[in-house]
Amino acid sequence: MEREFRTGLGYDIHRLEKGKYIILGGIRIPCELSIVAHSDGDLLFHAIADSLLGATGQGDIGKHFPPTDIKWKDISGTDLILKVVELTKPYFNCIVNIDTVIKAQKPRLAEYQEKIRNSIAKVLDLEISRVNVKIKSAEGLGPVGKAKAIEAFSTIMIRTE
DSSP states (O other): OOOOEEEEEEEEEEEEEOOSEEETTEEEEEEEEEOOOOOOHHHHHHHHHHEEEEEHOOHHHHHHTTTOOOGTTTOOOOHHHHHHHHGGGGGEEEHHHHHHHHEEEOOOOOGGGGHHHHHHHHHHHHHHEEEEEEEEEOOOOHHHTTEEEEEEEEEEEEEEO
């Protein structure tokens, strides 16, 4: 196979409800909300997984880990991203970089930004300089702005050989 670079785009959104914590990029964040999900709700790792699946032409996480399959009930985002790496590894040589955005009105995430970034780098065995995490609010607009949902976006660049 000839060397080439490929990009993938990932996205996820989940509803929020009263709770005690959320998980983003493998980091448990205490707050008065929880993410409603079939898995642990780590939508940041879900978005990264989708971007990696997209870059390798392998569909999305719904195709490989359907929420209707009890086998994936409560799977951690960390376990899910590692399964996606295993599934896609034949299609790429290395991850060049990952750039992410978490969009949330609540909880405030700035103090967790570097912990999340470090966790992603560690789980994916990447140099920290290859991972970026941005935190945005929704300025009170829409379901995210009303703290009824949280969103995550991811782009990834991979190199094939």
